[in-house]
Amino acid sequence: MSEPLHRVQRAIRAGTEAPRLEVFTERQFDAIEPLRRLPGEQRRAMRAVAQVLPFRVNRYVIDELIDWSAVPDDPLFQLTFPQPGMLAEADLAAVLSAMDRGDRTALSEVVGDIRARLNPHPAGQQSLNVPVENGVPLPGMQHKYRETVLFFPAQGQTCHSYCTFCFRWAQFVGDKSLRFAARERDVLHDYLARHREVTDLLVTGGDPLVMKTRHLADYLEPLAGPRLAHVQSLRIGTKSLTFWPHRYVTDDDADDLLRLLERLVRAGKHVALMAHYNHWREMETPMAREAIRRVRDTGAVIRTQAPLLAHINDDPAVWARMWRTQVALGMVPYYMFVERDTGARRYFEVPLATAWGIYREAMQQVSGLARTARGPSMSAAPGKVEVQGVTEVGGEKVFVLRFIQARNPDWVQRPFFARYDENATWLDQLKPAFGEKAFFFEAEFRRMQAERLQAN
Ligand SMILES: *Cc1c(COP(=O)(O)O)cnc(C)c1O
Ligand code: SF4
Numbered sequence: 113m114s115e116p117l118h119r120v121q122r123a124i125r126a127g128t129e130a131p132r133l134e135v136f137t138e139r140q141f142d143a144i145e146p147l148r149r150l151p152g153e154q155r156r157a158m159r160a161v162a163q164v165l166p167f168r169v170n171r172y173v174i175d176e177l178i179d180w181s182a183v184p185d186d187p188l189f190q191l192t193f194p195q196p197g198m199l200a201e202a203d204l205a206a207v208l209s210a211m212d213r214g215d216r217t218a219l220s221e222v223v224g225d226i227r228a229r230l231n232p233h234p235a236g237q238q239s240l241n242v243p244v245e246n247g248v249p250l251p252g253m254q255h256k257y258r259e260t261v262l263f264f265p266a267q268g269q270t271c272h273s274y275c276t277f278c279f280r281w282a283q284f285v286g287d288k289s290l291r292f293a294a295r296e297r298d299v300l301h302d303y304l305a306r307h308r309e310v311t312d313l314l315v316t317g318g319d320p321l322v323m324k325t326r327h328l329a330d331y332l333e334p335l336a337g338p339r340l341a342h343v344q345s346l347r348i349g350t351k352s353l354t355f356w357p358h359r360y361v362t363d364d365d366a367d368d369l370l371r372l373l374e375r376l377v378r379a380g381k382h383v384a385l386m387a388h389y390n391h392w393r394e395m396e397t398p399m400a401r402e403a404i405r406r407v408r409d410t411g412a413v414i415r416t417q418a419p420l421l422a423h424i425n426d427d428p429a430v431w432a433r434m435w436r437t438q439v440a441l442g443m444v445p446y447y448m449f450v451e452r453d454t455g456a457r458r459y460f461e462v463p464l465a466t467a468w469g470i471y472r473e474a475m476q477q478v479s480g481l482a483r484t485a486r487g488p489s490m491s492a493a494p495g496k497v498e499v500q501g502v503t504e505v506g507g508e509k510v511f512v513l514r515f516i517q518a519r520n521p522d523w524v525q526r527p528f529f530a531r532y533d534e535n536a537t538w539l540d541q542l543k544p545a546f547g548e549k550a551f552f553f554e555a556e557f558r559r560m561q562a563e564r565l566q567a568n
Contacts, residue, residue: 130362133272134171138162144169146180154184154196160207161194163219164226165456166284168274169193173355176397187391187430190423192273198456199226232282234454240493240564243303250299257495257517260312263300267327268320272355275390277421277460279452280318297331301340308342314386316349321356325365329372336379345382353387353414354394357403370410377411384413387443390425392434395441408442417447420467420488421460428473435474435482448487450499453538461537464488464511468499486516492539494557495519502532510545515553519560523553 136144141159150158161167169192177188184195196204203226210219241254241262254262274284304310313335320328335343352359360366376383385407394400407414416438420426425434435445448471451460462470467488475483489498495518499511509532515523528551530542544551 130364131172131358133356133358135273136169136171136174138167144174146174146178146183149180150183156208156211157196157204158194160204160211161196161198163207163211163223164199164203164230164285165194165276166274166278166281167194168271168284170273170355172358172399173273176399177354177394179393185423187424188393191275191277191390194276195423195459198276198459200458227282227285230281230456231454234279234452240561245303245306250303252296253300253303255307255310256519258309258521260314261300261304261307261310262314262316263331264316264318265297265320265323265327265331267323268315269318270322271317271319272322272352272359275351275388277419277424277451277456279454281455283318297334300331301334304343305339310343312345312347313343314347314349319350319352319355320348321350321352321359321369325368325372328369332372332376335381336376343381345384346376347384347386347415349386349388351388353385353400353403353407354389357397357400360403360406361399366406370406373407373410373412382413383411384415386446387414387416388418389416389434389438390418390421391430392437395434395437401441404441404443414443415446416443416485417449419449419451419460420462420470421451422462423460426462426466426470428470428477431470431474432477432482435478435485439478439482445482445485447489448485450488450490450538452491453540457537463534464490464499464536464538464542465502465532465534468502468511471499472501489516490539494553495523497539500527505529505545508532508545511542513542518553520553520556526552528552 138159141147141155141162147155173188173192178192179186179188183189199207203222206222207219207226210222241256243250243253243255252264252266254264256262269283271284274281278284304313315328315331332346334340335346358366360369363369373383389395395404404414416434418425418434420431425431431448438445448467450464450467451457451462471488486498489496495515498514498516500514501512503510503512511530511532513528513530514525516525518524529545530536530551531545533542536542
């Protein structure tokens with residue numbers, strides 16, 4: 113490996129390098145030194161956007177990931193810093209005007225109004241996915257697909273930095289009614305024990321790896337026992353390998369974390385970090401590479417996933433290089449997502465037809481080992497719908513679609529067709545092909561929704 117990696121390893125052994133996570137939010141905007149080089153107007157607009165959408169960035173991202181000579185186009189800058197175009201022009205003007213007047217009440221009203229219009233809860237996450245037992249909803253969990261339970265530990269509902277496109281943005285901006293987090297680890301373990309059909313637990317956030325290892329162990333260790341033997345796979349959704357790889361290398365409890373992963377692997381579990389990577393540049397620093405190496409040494413697998421985003425990675429060459437780098441580093445490409453219909457989606461969205469083109473061209477540039485990523489996939493209310501391609505059937509141009517995951521397992525892997533629409537960006541904009549009135553799953557999905565409404 114390269115010289116720098118040896119330097120990181122030497123520094124770690126010598127115990128000289130244990131950087132602390134230093135974060136900047138909207139309040140510390142002016143303390144971010146390289147930002148001062150940007151024109152005042154641009155900084156003001158960025159600050160206005162940060163009133164509405166969450167902003168949090170740490171020194172490692174600022175100093176080692178962002179290429180400040182390429183700002184504002186730099187993809188890592190776009191990934192973490194608010195951009196003027198993320199709000200509609202009128203909304204941006206309204207925020208700026210309230211800021212200029214120094215009117216806190218007006219500002220919070222304007223901000224609240226804009227947030228409410230940004231679809232804070234896409235895909236019915238709360239109303240449809242939170243399990244209800246004996247009439248009582250179990251907060252901090254989602255059980256949408258038969259074999260997989262999602263768990264949101266209360267201490268893991270933030271991230272080492274925030275992504276500007278995050279579909280969970282609403283939970284970061286302080287609106288408590290939008291948070292679904294669990295405090296009770298017993299609620300999780302009892303639920304899993306009662307549900308023998310569950311083979312996978314997916315711990316997510318925010319980022320569960322902002323938690324101390326001992327808290328994480330509280331949730332995870334019981335999985336190794338006989339009561340939860342049916343839960344074979346444990347996934348942890350995280351962007352810490354990008355935003356704070358020190359979590360695995362130099363943090364006080366980094367080694368404890370690796371030992372925890374190792375114990376779960378030894379207990380026979382499939383342990384996977386579901387690593388969120390948007391760009392190959394996130395994997396280039398010696399610290400990032402050392403973190404990947406250490407996680408892989410535990411026997412845990414790293415699978416990678418990311419949305420396709422304008423301004424960040426809407427380029428087949430970026431995806432091809434990202435997937436190749438991941439395979440070279442021993443990771444497994446898993447999903448390419450379509451950006452969800454929430455938050456700053458207007459800024460980031462890519463039409464489905466373009467997304468498919470980018471996926472296809474990227475696939476053509478890599479070997480079979482990197483062709484494990486499925487997509488582009490929409491995590492919609494009925495399930496994960498993949499755009500398989502664009503073709504012509506009986507003279508009609510169509511999208512070929514399939515569920516790669518669905519509320520009813522019977523829907524999975526059935527090809528279905530939508531009328532081609534070069535501008536459509538989400539499932540709800542698609543119409544069935546061949547003059548059909550509805551997609552094959554719609555009537556059943558509506559019945560499911562109605563049943564849930566009654567249960568709630
Ligand atoms: C993607 C997803 C899963 C996991 O699905 P897999 O096909 O097993 O990767 C589980 N729950 C929800 C809500 C999801 O969006
Ligand atoms: S790391 Fe994940 S949860 Fe956190 S801001 Fe980024 S996309 Fe959102």
